[in-house]
Amino acid sequence: MLDFVSDIDSIYSLVALDIDGTMIGEDRIVTPELVDAIARVQSLGAVVSVSTGRMLTPARRIAEQAGATGPIICFQGAMTFDQEANSAVRHVRLNEAVTARAISGLTSTVPEVMMFLGDDVWVEKRSEWTDGYSQRMGVSIRDTDSLMDMADRQPTAIVGVGDPAVVEPLVVKLQGQMNGTALVTHSLSMFCEVEAIGAGKDHAVEHLAGSLGIDRKSVIAVGDGKGDQSMIEWAGLGVAVEEGHVDAIASADRVITMPENSGLVKFLNELADAGKFGTPND
Numbered sequence: 178m179l180d181f182v183s184d185i186d187s188i189y190s191l192v193a194l195d196i197d198g199t200m201i202g203e204d205r206i207v208t209p210e211l212v213d214a215i216a217r218v219q220s221l222g223a224v225v226s227v228s229t230g231r232m233l234t235p236a237r238r239i240a241e242q243a244g245a246t247g248p249i250i251c252f253q254g255a256m257t258f259d260q261e262a263n264s265a266v267r268h269v270r271l272n273e274a275v276t277a278r279a280i281s282g283l284t285s286t287v288p289e290v291m292m293f294l295g296d297d298v299w300v301e302k303r304s305e306w307t308d309g310y311s312q313r314m315g316v317s318i319r320d321t322d323s324l325m326d327m328a329d330r331q332p333t334a335i336v337g338v339g340d341p342a343v344v345e346p347l348v349v350k351l352q353g354q355m356n357g358t359a360l361v362t363h364s365l366s367m368f369c370e371v372e373a374i375g376a377g378k379d380h381a382v383e384h385l386a387g388s389l390g391i392d393r394k395s396v397i398a399v400g401d402g403k404g405d406q407s408m409i410e411w412a413g414l415g416v417a418v419e420e421g422h423v424d425a426i427a428s429a430d431r432v433i434t435m436p437e438n439s440g441l442v443k444f445l446n447e448l449a450d451a452g453k454f455g456t457p458n459d
Contacts, residue, residue, distance in 0.1 A: 187394060187395070187413065187414070187453065188395060188453060188454065188455040189223055189395050189396065189397050189413070189414065189448065189453055189454050189455075190222065190223050190224065190389070190391045190395045190396075190454070190455060190456060190457045191223065191224045191226070191247070191382075191385065191386050191389060191391045191395065191396045191397070192218060192223055192224070192225045192226070192396075192397045192398075192399070192445075192454075193226050193227075193228040193250065193378070193382045193385075193396065193397070193398045193399070193408055193412070194225065194226070194227055194228060194245065194399050194400075194441070195227075195228055195229055195399060195400030195401060195402065195405050196227055196229040196231060196236065196239050197229070197230075197231075197364070197365070197401075197402075198400075198401035198402065198418060198421060198435070198436070199399055199400050199401050199405075199418055199436065199441060200227070200239065200243060200436065200441060201239070201436055202435060202436035202437045203437075205313075207239060207242040207243045208436075208439075208442070210439060210442045211243060211441060211442050212242075212243055212244050214441070214442045214445040214446050214449075215243055215244050215245050215445070216244050217445070217446065217449050218445055218448075218449060218454050219244075219245075219246060221449060221454040221455060222454065222455045222456030223454040223455065223456070224246075224247040224248075224389060224391075225245040225246070225247050226240075226245060226247030226248050226249060226250060226385065227239060227240045227243070227245050227247075227249055227250065227251075228250040228254070228378050228381065228382060228398070228400070228405075228408060229249075229250065229251055229253075229364070230251075230252065230253045230364030230365070230368070230370060230402070230404050231251055231252075231314065232251060232252060232293055232296075232298070232314070232316060232333075232334075233249065233251045233252070233256060233258055233296070234296060234314070234315060234316050235313075235314040235315055235316065236249050236251040236258075237249055237251075237258070237260070238315065240260065246260060246261075247260075247385075248260065248266065248385055250378060250381040250382065250385065252293065252333050252334050252372060252376065253334070253360070253362060253364060253370055253372050253376055253377065253378060253404050254372070254376045254377045254378040254379070254380055254381030254382075254408075255268065255269050255270070255333050255334060255372040255373060255375075255376035255381075256268045256269075256333060257381050257384065257385055266388070267381065267384055268333070269372070269373040269374070269375040269376050270331040270332065270333055270373055271331060271332055271333070271334070271335065271359065271371070271372065271373045272331065272373070273328045273329040273331075274358075275355070275358050275359045275371075275373070276292075276328040276329075276330075276331075276332060276335060277325060277328040278354065278355065278358075278359075279335040279351070279355070279359065279371040280292075280324050280325050280328065280335060281325075282347075282350075282351045282354055282355075283335065283336075283337035283347075283351070283369060283371075284301075284324075284337075286337065286339070286343065286347050287337040287338060287339030287343060287344065287347065287369065288304075288338070288339060289304060289306060289307060289337065289338035289339065290324060290335065290336070290337050290338075291307070291310075291335070291336045291337075291338070292321075292324050292327060292330075292332045292334075292335055293332055293333045293334040293335070293336065294327070294330055294332045294333065296316070296317065297316070297317045297318075297319045298310075298311070298316055298317065298318050298319065299318075299319045299320075299321050299324060299327065300318060300319075300320065300321070300324075301320075301321060301322065301323065301324055303318065303320065306338065333372065334370055334371065334372045334376075335370075335371045336368055336369065336370045336371070337368070337369040337370075338367055338368060338369075339367060339369070340367070341366035341367050344363060344366065344367055344368065344369050345363075345366070347369050348361055348362065348363050348369050351369060351371070355371070357374070358374065359371050359372065359373060359374060360372045360373065360374060360376045360377050362377075362403060362404045363402075363403055363404060364402045364403070364404035364405075365402065370404070377407050377408075378398070378400075378404060378405060378407055378408035379407035379408045379410065379411040380407075381408075382396060382398060382408045382411060382412065383411060389457060390457050390458065391457045392413075393411065393412070393413055394413035395413055395457070396411075396412045396413050396414070397412055397413070397414045397415075397416065397448075398411065398412035398414075398415050398416065399416040399417075399418070399433070399441060399444070400416075400417065400418070400421070400425060401417060401418035401420075401421030401422065401425060402421060402422050402425060403422040403424055403425065405417070405421075405422075405425050406422070406424045406425045406428050409425055409428045409429050410428045414430055414431065415428060415429045415430050415431075416429055416430065416431045416432070416433055416444065417429035417431070417432050417433075418432070418433055418434070418435055418436075418440060418441075419432050419433065419434055419435060419440070420435060431444075
């Protein structure tokens with residue numbers, strides 16, 4: 178049984194859930210038990226939103242499968258998409274200069290670099306990995322002779338893909354090179370992701386909570402990756418998944434088991450059993 182927050186009067190009205198490694202495991206399956214748990218939380222008046230590094234199309238698919246009806250936070254917080262209105266309510270993009278520096282820094286170090294622009298992913302060269310990514314995510318891969326020539330298109334994200342042993346120090350190096358002009362992080366160990374300042378799951382969750390009239394202490398954020406650390410720290414109740422990134426776990430108030438062991442399902446149901454969910458201002 179999980180321990181609950183020290184403030185016994187806390188009622189949670191917004192639940193932000195990472196997808197990979199949190200809602201779903203390596204099999205990428207949304208279980209019926211998770212669908213039921215999310216439906217239960219929402220029936221009690223709380224908003225459930227996915228918050229992921231994925232682009233909108235695959236994020237939206239998982240949200241629909243899970244029955245999570247709240248706004249979708251995607252691209253590591255660079256975009257928030259209102260499912261009911263079918264439109265983006267927040268979208269921060271990279272400018273030309275930052276995009277050019279990101280492309281230069283990534284292409285000199287890792288073999289795969291992707292530009293996320295609109296509903297498409299642009300690459301200079303296709304590979305077995307990029308074709309597999311297209312199939313797994315259900316998105317289109319577009320070809321270009323030069324990503325650098327597209328730097329003025331204001332992409333949502335630039336992502337480098339490589340060996341985790343190379344990507345980890347690359348993230349730190351690129352953070353220094355960007356010198357505060359962009360968010361540089363990684364949701365998965367093989368990804369080095371660059372988004373505009375103002376992206377970040379913490380900023381997106383904070384903006385969403387404010388738009389819904391929900392106080393910070395009434396927000397739960399659950400995730401397993403380095404990219405989840407910021408929202409875990411910001412939320413009133415930050416939750417990490419065991420065997421996730423060490424920084425996410427270190428920042429969390431609670432640690433739950435992996436999706437394969439129904440950690441999120443058990444956590445949501447235990448909070449619901451304790452009467453900890455409700456509409457804003459309950």
